[in-house]
Amino acid sequence: MSNTYLDWAEENLALNGLSDPRHALLRADAMAWAQDQRQDPEQTFDLVVCDPPSFSTSKKMQGTFNVQRDHVRMLEGIRELLNPGGILYFSTNFLGFELKDTAVRGYESVEELTPGSIPEDFQRKEIHRCWRMVAPRAGGR
Template sequence: MTQGTGTAVGMFENRLRKNVKHFRKWAKARGLTAFRVYDRDVPEYTYAVDLYGDRVHLVEYPRRRALKSLEEQRAEVLAAVTAVLEVPPERIHVKTHLPQPWGRSQYGRVGEGTERLVVEEQGLKFWVNLGDYLDTGLFMDHRLTRARVREEAKGKSFLNLFCYTGAFTVYAAAGGASRTFSVDLSNTYLDWAEDNLALNKLSDPRHTLLRADAMAWVQDQRKEPEQTFDLVVCDPPSFSTSKKMQGSFNVQRDHVRLLEGIRELLSPGGVLYFSTNFLGFELKDSATRDFEGVEELTPDSIPEDFQRKEIHRCWRMVAPRAGRR
């Protein structure tokens, strides 16, 4: 880079260099090969820069009033990332995150046929895909909550709702869960979850993957529960709609009914981890009145490499131990 250190791009480059030096050592000590090294630190450069092994996942968050064109700034950022991280441009995957109005999914394809790669996280391995979707298959901001699940899972029955690629399921299985049950509407993500279990040598008939609308499945189960669970994770999308489901799902509108249903599926003293990335979310009192204890874990649930602490909100909820149903 030729710009002076006093310029905005110079500030971006300097911050990136400082962050990389710190977080590479930090990540190695924690067994991470996937981690964030820049999180919109410099106001003029609203990018997230993530390292996945020897590749970079670069997401731009366009500002309404940019001081320069997006193309010009993108070129500056790419040059800085290439120089500082010593990663050639062909191993940098660039995406643009646009605000999604209700009714549109952020999980659609943005590319075709990108080769998958394996990353390591806290002693476990996961397949990621840096090119085909906006998200990579591993929500790194839930790393600390996944560790909690692994610590609590031994001998417990585990339910993963809206399971995506099954990272929480892998952690629960690795922690010694007696059985796991993972629900998602997407065959693609369920296959991915199965691959993640196999990658960690955790494939077993005790780990069930079910293709279903998680919200509808919970409501059906609460009528005549076939089974209860000691430990549940529910991390739904802010909004979703599909030809495979009836109506739509809106986390603000539907979370009361969702949490009431999950409460019916919890064993006495069972634990629910509930999270959402909808920034305007308000947890209603009526959603938690039948839980014995409710503790919000944010911002402590967000890892150190994520500077923007509003990326998600997360609660730990405990069902009454006396079997009050």
């Protein structure tokens, strides 16, 4: 829900030659947005990058968001928005985070990318955790 992070994302897409009108950068409560998108069966994605805050509270959202508490519902909702074979990259900076088995139920494959995603020269090895999740290739939502 941060304009600053959206600006950084837009700048990084441009710097990497990836600017494209097909890329949507949205400022929204991710949980509410995913729920709204599920109402439109035409709105599906080949790729979703999800890097939620560890905790968030804002006047622009209902209640609070806690990645440990809410990730199961969030990842289930995103899975329903992926095209068959679509990919979700999920990352969190919450150091005590534990990915629940129920959060990845229904994904075709789940691979933790954490070890390969931390720069060698970074002294603190527990800066984040991240995964690559693939939606089932057959069937759809």
